[in-house]
Amino acid sequence: MTGRRIVSISLPRLAIESWLSRAAKRGDDWPETVPLALSVPGTHGPVIHAVNRAAEEAGARIGARAVDSRAICPALRIEQAEPEQDAARLARLAFWARRWGPWSTPDGDDGILIDTTGTAHLFGGEAAMLARIQAHFARAGLTAKLALAPTRGTAWALARFGPERAICTDPLPALAPLPVAGLRLSDETQLLLRRLGLKTIGDLAAIPRLSLMRRFARADAQDNPLIRLDQALGRAAEPLDAPEPAPEFAAEARLAEPVVDPSDWLPELLERLCAQLAAADRGCRRLCLSVFRIDGERRDIRVSMAAPTREAAHLLRLFDGRLERLDPGYGFDLIRLAAEAVEPLTAAQPGLDGAAPSGLALARLVDRLAARFGPTAISRPLPHESHIPERAEIPGPPLAAIPAPPARADRPIRLLSPAEEIRVLYVIPEGPPAQFIWRRQTLRVARHAGPERIAPEWWRDRPGTRLRDYFRIEDDTGLRLWIYREGLIHDGRGGAPRWFLHGIFA
Structure with a gap:
């Protein structure tokens, strides 16, 4: 037996109490004296899923048909259950319960498991911790019954069939007087054990294992009383579905x-x-x-x-x-x-x-910027496999771990999208235009460098796409631009070459 300590929290009225809480937020108050039941679809019509105390005292039982329950209690009000919302709230409660331990998870439809190993001293001891947990759930409007034990199976059984806020150190004496239902068995298996005269877990533990192994050899592991008993006593490991690990x-x-x-x-x-x-x-x-x-x-x-x-x-x-x-x-x-x-x-x-x-x-x-405007409001360039300038980078998330592509000295940081066509007034043979008009301004080229020829990507571009000759130019005011000539004279892919301004240097 290890020193592990598991808290099992049973929320037997989670469905009805959560439904009443949601109804109150909608402005629909239900007096406690009005019998109320929640139903879910069944094989032969709606069946009772949850009841309040007034309905329970009037004879309504969970699992019974709604029509039979209404015959027993004509004043019974039946509403539709909301199991999906109940499951969502149980998941939130399980995460909220990590204030008492670094690991917690929902346990079925109406329970929560918390691993409190080594944390009880932070709350004044195990008894004080259980009292505090129960008080917090009561403050949230939920009826909770809980127990603490070295194994999940023992804690589950004590939380549902044991005394209030039970604390167990030795599983077998604590489990012996509890009914066999405390082993999390199906109704059919429980009925079979009762017919064999095994009503308590102590009766089951006293029976020679060989005879029971023969009878339950084909039973599923989740419904085998011997496996469940070994898990509860700590003789067999019981895997637990762990959510994300606790932060380091x-x-x-x-x-x-x-x-x-x-x-x-x-x-x-x-x-x-x-x-x-x-x-x-x-x-x-x-x-x-x-x-x-x-x-x-x-x-x-x-x-x-x-x-x-x-x-x-x-x-x-x-x-x-x-x-x-x-x-x-x-x-x-x-x-x-x-x-x-x-x-x-x-x-x-x-x-x-x-x-x-x-x-x-x-x-x-x-x-x-990302904290104020959201992570999708800004982006950073990410390298992309292409030698066409407008395809060489793609926008990526600003917080990406991929480093930004290094800037090239011969390429402008700012590219125009799309490139803007310019009207050439005079062209140097095999060189850039000596004078052109861009955005209604006449610019005269003072210096230039190039050309840098970039061919089309034949596997991606449509047939007839023309090559580009790029030039870095500077006008007489110091403005540095990146322009290109699209096509060559007599290249057989169109008329006269066209000129475009593609980027502006800083």
């Missing part, structure tokens, strides 16, 4: 009273997180600020960086204007800041004037 670098603030604005705690959280990153020579590329509301909801704000960094002042600026978008509800009492993407980052030597290393200024500018 995180800082959090637990608040004594709910608040609605995390701004006052964010600088300290960033300092602590950056100190962790510095100790490991790491920098973050993506941060997630999470606030856990007291009603069981969680809100996240994510920011991304163009280059890994651990400068707290720069990271703080990325949250400017974004905290106001948080919906605090009735307030939140836990704030967590986690580095979701980290990369190696060694210390950089600043310049003699104290300035940051070259290259960081552009990355920080991209960070601020």
